[in-house]
Amino acid sequence: MPAAAQRPVKVLISVDMEGITGVVTGEQIGPTGFEYQRAREWMTGEAVAAIEAAKEGGATEVVVVDAHGNGQNLLIDRFPADVRVIRSWPRPLSMMEGIDSSFAAVVFIGYHSATTNPRGVRAHTISSATFAAVIINGAPMAESGLNSAIAGHFGVPVVMVSGDDAAVAEVQQTVPGVEGAVVKQAISFHSANTLTPAAGQSLIREKVRAGMAKRASIRPVVLRGPLRLDITFKNYTPAEITAYLPGVERRDAHTIRFTARDITEVARFIQFLTTYNSALTP
Ligand SMILES: [Zn+2]
Numbered sequence: 001m002p003a004a005a006q007r008p009v010k011v012l013i014s015v016d017m018e019g020i021t022g023v024v025t026g027e028q029i030g031p032t033g034f035e036y037q038r039a040r041e042w043m044t045g046e047a048v049a050a051i052e053a054a055k056e057g058g059a060t061e062v063v064v065v066d067a068h069g070n071g072q073n074l075l076i077d078r079f080p081a082d083v084r085v086i087r088s089w090p091r092p093l094s095m096m097e098g099i100d101s102s103f104a105a106v107v108f109i110g111y112h113s114a115t116t117n118p119r120g121v122r123a124h125t126i127s128s129a130t131f132a133a134v135i136i137n138g139a140p141m142a143e144s145g146l147n148s149a150i151a152g153h154f155g156v157p158v159v160m161v162s163g164d165d166a167a168v169a170e171v172q173q174t175v176p177g178v179e180g181a182v183v184k185q186a187i188s189f190h191s192a193n194t195l196t197p198a199a200g201q202s203l204i205r206e207k208v209r210a211g212m213a214k215r216a217s218i219r220p221v222v223l224r225g226p227l228r229l230d231i232t233f234k235n236y237t238p239a240e241i242t243a244y245l246p247g248v249e250r251r252d253a254h255t256i257r258f259t260a261r262d263i264t265e266v267a268r269f270i271q272f273l274t275t276y277n278s279a280l281t282p
Contacts, residue, residue, distance in 0.1 A: 010103040011059040011212075012156075014095050014147060015047050017068035018112035018122035019163025021183040021200025025190050026122070030069060042197045043068075044075040046109050046162065049201040050208050051083055054107065057212025063103075067095035068110070090275040092268045095143060096150040105159045105215045106151040107208055113166040113186075114142030120166030121186045127274055132254065133232040136223065136266065144171045145221075146270075149263040152220035159211030159218055162204050164192055177218045179211035225262045229269065230255055242273065 017029045020043045027033035051062050062083045066074045071088040079085065084098075091097035099106065113120030116133055125134040125143055134141045144167065148158045160179040161171040168180035181203045184194035195203065211218075232255045233239050243250035249257045260266045 008060045009058050010061040011054040011105050012063045012099050012103050013050050013107045013109060014065045014067045016110040017043055017073060019167050020046055020110040021197050022194050024121055024192050040073045043073055043110060044078050045197055045201050046204050047074055048078060049204045050107050050109050053205040053208035054212060057209045063098045065098055090271050092271060093150055094267050094271050096147050099151055099154055101154040103156045106156055108144055108161040111144050111161055111163040111167045113170050114140055116140035117166055119186055121164045121192050126270060130234055132234050135230040136227050142170050145174050148174055148221040149223040150267055152222045153263050155220050157215060157218040157220045159215045160208050174221055179207040181207040223263050227260045227266055229258045229260055229266050
């Protein structure tokens with residue numbers, strides 16, 4: 001057997017919820033809402049479709065990252081026994097925790113467009129409640145852009161994305177050649193023309209297989225440091241207080257700047273902003 005055939009092929013699947021087939025409102029994406037239990041079944045179905053297709057495409061190891069809300073949405077007892085799952089928060093690499101240079105490919109399932117995109121179901125970047133913009137070196141970022149760059153930092157390409165048409169278009173702009181499964185057409189922030197869950201899952205299967213087949217031809221996204229991260233908060237106080245930290249500069253009433261060495265520092269800084277609270281226990 002040639003050496004290449006024996007090398008492990010590791011795939012990381014990062015799963016968000018706003019871009020899952022059929023998901024259109026805030027009610028479906030939080031544990032107390034209407035249809036959440038249903039929506040997490042659809043989400044789990046899409047994750048399983050991606051896992052199986054990644055394996056059909058040559059993956060020998062799969063890590064699935066539950067990258068939405070409380071990080072415990074996926075029904076992991078429905079997963080094959082040989083996958084690993086990353087759950088809950090905090091974690092330094094956020095939606096990409098678990099990635100390293102031993103991986104061959106990354107897949108985004110259930111992704112949504114950026115907070116600065118006027119289109120897209122539930123469009124936001126990291127936190128719809130607190131961030132109005134996340135910008136790196138002058139370019140507005142989607143979660144997919146940040147996460148593609150985290151994968152790229154480790155030399156790993158993103159081979160496939162699923163979500164609404166706005167989310168898939170964003171990734172296709174940053175990652176030439178990436179395969180996209182458009183499982184719904186955005187009509188507004190809270191409306192879409194959607195496939196059924198079964199149709200969404202078969203489209204995902206097809207596109208993951210296609211992405212795996214061409215993974216060698218897709219270039220990792222590399223953002224060379226230093227990276228000027230500008231975050232615009234929806235409120236005034238977070239900008240005022242975070243600018244007390246050395247290394248953080250106040251740009252205007254709602255905006256701070258943090259200059260990072262690389263994208264992993266950006267990820268840790270954002271994780272700090274979204275997690276820290278002095279009343280945290282234990
Ligand atoms: Zn989400």
